[in-house]
Amino acid sequence: MSPRRGLDLKVILETAAEIANTEGVEAITLAALAKKLHIKPPSLYNHIDGLSGLQSKLAVFGLEQLLKELTKASVGRAGDEAVQSLAEAYVSFARKQPGLYQLTLKAPKEEDTDYHAVANELVELLFGIFRAYHLNDEAAIHAVRGIRSILHGYTTLEQKGGFGLSIDLDVSLRFMIDTFLAGIKSANRK
Amino acid sequence: MSPRRGLDLKVILETAAEIANTEGVEAITLAALAKKLHIKPPSLYNHIDGLSGLQSKLAVFGLEQLLKELTKASVGRAGDEAVQSLAEAYVSFARKQPGLYQLTLKAPKEEDTDYHAVANELVELLFGIFRAYHLNDEAAIHAVRGIRSILHGYTTLEQKGGFGLSIDLDVSLRFMIDTFLAGIKSANRK
DNA sequence: TATAATAACTAATGTTATTAGTTTATTCAA
DNA sequence: TTGAATAAACTAATAACATTAGTTATTATA
Numbered sequence: 001m002s003p004r005r006g007l008d009l010k011v012i013l014e015t016a017a018e019i020a021n022t023e024g025v026e027a028i029t030l031a032a033l034a035k036k037l038h039i040k041p042p043s044l045y046n047h048i049d050g051l052s053g054l055q056s057k058l059a060v061f062g063l064e065q066l067l068k069e070l071t072k073a074s075v076g077r078a079g080d081e082a083v084q085s086l087a088e089a090y091v092s093f094a095r096k097q098p099g100l101y102q103l104t105l106k107a108p109k110e111e112d113t114d115y116h117a118v119a120n121e122l123v124e125l126l127f128g129i130f131r132a133y134h135l136n137d138e139a140a141i142h143a144v145r146g147i148r149s150i151l152h153g154y155t156t157l158e159q160k161g162g163f164g165l166s167i168d169l170d171v172s173l174r175f176m177i178d179t180f181l182a183g184i185k186s187a188n189r190k
Numbered sequence: 191m192s193p194r195r196g197l198d199l200k201v202i203l204e205t206a207a208e209i210a211n212t213e214g215v216e217a218i219t220l221a222a223l224a225k226k227l228h229i230k231p232p233s234l235y236n237h238i239d240g241l242s243g244l245q246s247k248l249a250v251f252g253l254e255q256l257l258k259e260l261t262k263a264s265v266g267r268a269g270d271e272a273v274q275s276l277a278e279a280y281v282s283f284a285r286k287q288p289g290l291y292q293l294t295l296k297a298p299k300e301e302d303t304d305y306h307a308v309a310n311e312l313v314e315l316l317f318g319i320f321r322a323y324h325l326n327d328e329a330a331i332h333a334v335r336g337i338r339s340i341l342h343g344y345t346t347l348e349q350k351g352g353f354g355l356s357i358d359l360d361v362s363l364r365f366m367i368d369t370f371l372a373g374i375k376s377a378n379r380k
Numbered sequence: 381t382a383t384a385a386t387a388a389c390t391a392a393t394g395t396t397a398t399t400a401g402t403t404t405a406t407t408c409a410a
Numbered sequence: 411t412t413g414a415a416t417a418a419a420c421t422a423a424t425a426a427c428a429t430t431a432g433t434t435a436t437t438a439t440a
Contacts, residue, residue, distance in 0.1 A: 003437045006387045046387050105350055141357045146366035153343025167331045176336035179373030186376045193406045196418045233419050
């Protein structure tokens with residue numbers, strides 16, 4: 001145990017995520033974070049490497065939580081059902097934690113190995129699910145890229161209010177996943 | 191003509207877009223912009239309503255350019271060919287103007303009628319293209335939402351380096367559009 | 381109990397956005 | 411041709427913020 005136990009990194013990240021979720025990503029400042037933690041801004045430098053270091057850590061923190069939710073949603077399921085369940089969990093996470101979700105794509109630097117480790121796990125999860133469709137290696141890569149694009153694109157547009165109000169959003173998501181999977185299966189038959 | 195002609199708003203927006211494209215969206219500051227324009231930061235307030243006002247104007251500015259490119263790419267084409275051509279133009283725009291593309295989704299406020307006017311035109315363009323698939327009204331909405339999600343999601347992930355390097359990106363985009371359209375057609379036959 | 385390590389602190393600096401008030405240039409009417 | 415009106419530039423000042431340097435306080439362990 002270290003001398004002079006202070007703040008826990010986890011508490012810092014949770015507090016920052018709370019700010020992001022309630023006030024928006026741009027509201028994350030060291031000043032606001034320090035105030036919430038009842039310390040002075042410079043003290044944060046004992047735990048994080050400035051604002052950009054905090055953002056990097058938040059990206060990993062968020063990605064880990066997302067991965068956990070997606071894993072939970074897909075275990076015990078296969079094929080279309082697994083994909084739909086994962087998609088549902090994906091948007092559910094983004095709705096509950098909009099700020100943290102946005103942070104999961106914030107400035108992933110080349111050298112941030114922590115980030116890429118989790119990101120790879122997420123991609124591997126998707127590959128596993130798509131194994132049920134018996135695609136060749138390259139097709140599987142395209143399929144995984146496709147589903148990631150749909151999920152992220154849909155999520156962002158929903159968050160930004162990019163879709164009109166009238167027609168049910170969940171139905172749209174289900175439709176686009178269904179359609180994409182139908183396309184994969186129809187190509188498979190050729 | 192106004193007394194004391196100064197800077198043109200178009201020049202301001204072009205200069206800001208250049209900063210965004212070359213140094214990143216977060217590099218857009220009134221200080222940096224003023225320096226590039228050889229004026230002092232407060233003078234910018236004669237033309238724009240602060241930093242957030244600038245961002246709003248840039249969102250419209252970028253969306254207009256994107257719409258123009260997409261329109262150009264889809265005239266004289268129909269069906270799958272029109273969609274693929276539009277998709278190509280979309281990512282091409284985002285690659286040439288990464289910063290400006292990101293700005294097209296920056297903080298679209300409810301009351302920003304300029305923004306929503308252009309955004310609606312873009313959606314109408316897509317509806318027009320999907321008319322060739324003879325979908326009912328609701329299915330058309332889902333389809334347009336789907337293609338928008340794919341395009342934005344793909345673009346963002348490509349920009350952030352979210353896809354690994356090995357497999358060709360353009361092929362992936364073509365694959366996901368193809369697959370989505372195949373899904374639409376297979377559902378149509380039922 | 382003393383030392384070393386660590387986390388908090390204060391003080392200071394530089395960057396930025398923004399507001400208020402002033403000066404300057406230019407169009408247009410007298 | 412001149413002068414008033416207008417609008418765009420300016421200077422000066424303030425507040426919020428990130429960040430660094432250096433100091434103080436606390437606590438595990440030797």
